[in-house]
Amino acid sequence: MAPLKKICALLLCALLVAGQPTAGMTAAASVTEPQVKAVFVFNFSHFVEWPADAFATPTAPFVIGVLSGEALATQLEVAIRGEHVAQHPLQVRRLSDIADVGDCHILYIDKSAGAQLASILAALNGRRTLTVSDLDGASQRGVMIQLATESNRIRLMINVESARDAGLTISSNLLRPAQIVRTSGGP
């Protein structure tokens, strides 16, 4: 078969020029959306700076609240096991009521709770809580970090103003690959 021979020849060339290894994970077994999102949320605890007054004591827990995202919460519990931010041990809280959102350092709002977004943001006004959501358009509505899925990959959309208003500083490592978004329209 002529075409086959041609392909074999190409492969031979390929062997000679095969390049350096790429970093990171190659397509391992299937990685699910909640897994990747959970690791993003975990990373935010390191890429965002909270003012000292966000913690009652130097060893008080760093609380990540998860509203409605059960699958993500399960993954996140694995991700934070034994982890600290400075001396604050990380803790995941599964929330079902928006009354509990105030004590969190990071609050993940699953898109299934999207209908309550306006009241959640209102309740958090003035608090030092990093808001994260996978709801479409969340960042335009004032959520600080939106995890958007495009072509099976997670993209970051960051509303820097919202974070600044809450006294939080987002690392340039996070901002660089992200799409910067401003609050648009009403609340």
Add this chain to the structure above:
Amino acid sequence: MTTPAVSRDRAVESDATTGRRVAFRSLFFPIFSIVAATGTAPLLAAPTPSTISALKQLNVEELMNIEVTSVGRRPTKLLGTASAVQVITNAEITSAGATTLAEALRLADNLQVAQRGSRGWAISARGFNTDLANKLLVMIDGRTVYTPLFSGVFWEAQDQLLEDIDRIEVISGPGGTLWGANAVNGVINIITRSASDSQGVYMEAGGGSELQRIAGVRYGTELSSSTALRFYGKYLDRDDSVLEGGGQAQDAWRRGQGGFRLDSRADDDEFTLQGDYYANREHDPAGITRMRGANLLGRWSRRLSGDSDLSLQTYYDWAQLSDAVSPLTLAGIAFSPAGRLHDDLQTLDVDFQHRLRASDSQEIIWGLGFRNTHDTVRNAPALAFFPTVLDQQLYSAFAQDEIRLHDTLFLTVGNKIEHNDYTGFEFEPSVRLMWQVRPTHTLWAAASRAVRTPSRIDRDLSEGAPPYPLVLRGRDDFKSEKLLAYELGYRAQFDQALTTTLSAYYNVYDDVRSTRITPATLLPFYFANDLAGHSYGFEFAGRLQLSENWSMHAGYNLIETRLHVKSGQFDLSNARNETADPEQQVSLRSSLNLPRGIELTSGLRWIDVLHNNNGPTPGTVPKYIELDARLAWHASPHLELSLAGQNLLHADHPEYGFPSPERSLAQRNIYGKVAWRR
């Protein structure tokens, strides 16, 4: 697609003493049945610590490049999670060493898969797996690929470059409410990667004992920041298989396929244009069978808001078959000579769908569909269809509402209404209830109705075309076959490493195809709907992550089918012609990552006896156990060398077909492959 009908397995076999005929096993194309083997990815994502810790090592950019599979994502139609779904991932297909789509389907525990010879496959879910298996809906990127000739699939004509398959969703159980007629016992949804996810160069080449040559190439490029394109080609060439009585089966074949996919994205719009062309050349004792086909599909989807989106898809598909047909011989008498059947089928399909979140607790999906088929046949003396030119239209509308009754309780109700030219209106309602017992435990139950509408075989077949004697024919009064299905399922992740899915079903069938005889003259036999009955079964799949580098998969499947001839009626095959399924099947698979980039995958399958149900004369395929294995070495991030073996335990074994010296066997196949990605 397949080999000619009547060729090897005589279409009809007669029992001289009673004068009754029995089995029509292969009226047509050899396809066949049985069981499936190994693995699937659980729908519920296991929080495997190893995955999480690996992900934690990545920087933000790398994380953003990780491809995710999401639960219940719906490429074109809602994939209700309240159903028995298994997902085969790209990684599983690759590591199992599958070389064609049909081989990859052995990885679904909820399918019966049987190979005959070098290119024939019978694939079904929940039984009814025969040469003419007709109760499964198969789609590639939203394009239906079963043929209206017999409502089954010519598996050797349906393939893709496996490297670019994103995943295969296999649903056992009815899916008629969303997908329509033919989604009776199951739905297979083959989804290829978007062009933006298949960038760069991929090349593979290999060969071995039965699979003599395989080669594939893909080139993907970004045309702009929002538009990507890929081209691909694939070629393979397989050797003759052997016959049970010894000697070559003369079923060697080769095929080539090429195609492209373009994906473009704007703010709220996504657009896909894709197409394929293939050509098969297949040896057969009766001559050369040729198949060719091409398709072009466009899909546009638009997000209207976070709570609402719509999609519009249209495709054109052309499939041509030139089939060498053996002479028709019955009880030693030659009824009609050899010849050639030509079939040219053109399909135009338009599908619209709208999803909206109607309130906090309700998500509605509805849609409309239209399909036009234009089928032209040039008949062989032994195998013919009348009318020779047939235009048909199919209209459909469906709606489904998913209602959140309570925090953890979901009710889904829906119905599909179709109008086809053979039987008029058909209704396919379903009710599904899902309870999220715990975040990682789901219990579901469902009741549904599904129909298999008549195919051309049922209505238009003429085995023996004038002036030759008519032996078997379709009838204008052939009705749709009906199913009422009751299902119960449980999906659970028991701890971080163990994931299981269970499902059980009870199916009630009515108006299943039977064969009558003409009073007084005996011939011709003709199709009727005189069978009814039920089946029940149980499906299990489990995945255990033993360590970061070792995972195991186990599957078990039980099927019991009880069909009977309706009272006062008669069936030539004693209600035994429509099924040939193993009562039990078991699969075990292991995937092990060793140091130095070495990967070892193996899959063991045990398949129970197949009763071929050839009327009063029972025939069986003996139970068997077989092993597939693959050893791969990732020599560099770009280069992979592998050695794979299929059916390693026996030189050959039957997986389907009535016992006969002419039964063709599945052979051991060992091949090596080099793959390069950049």
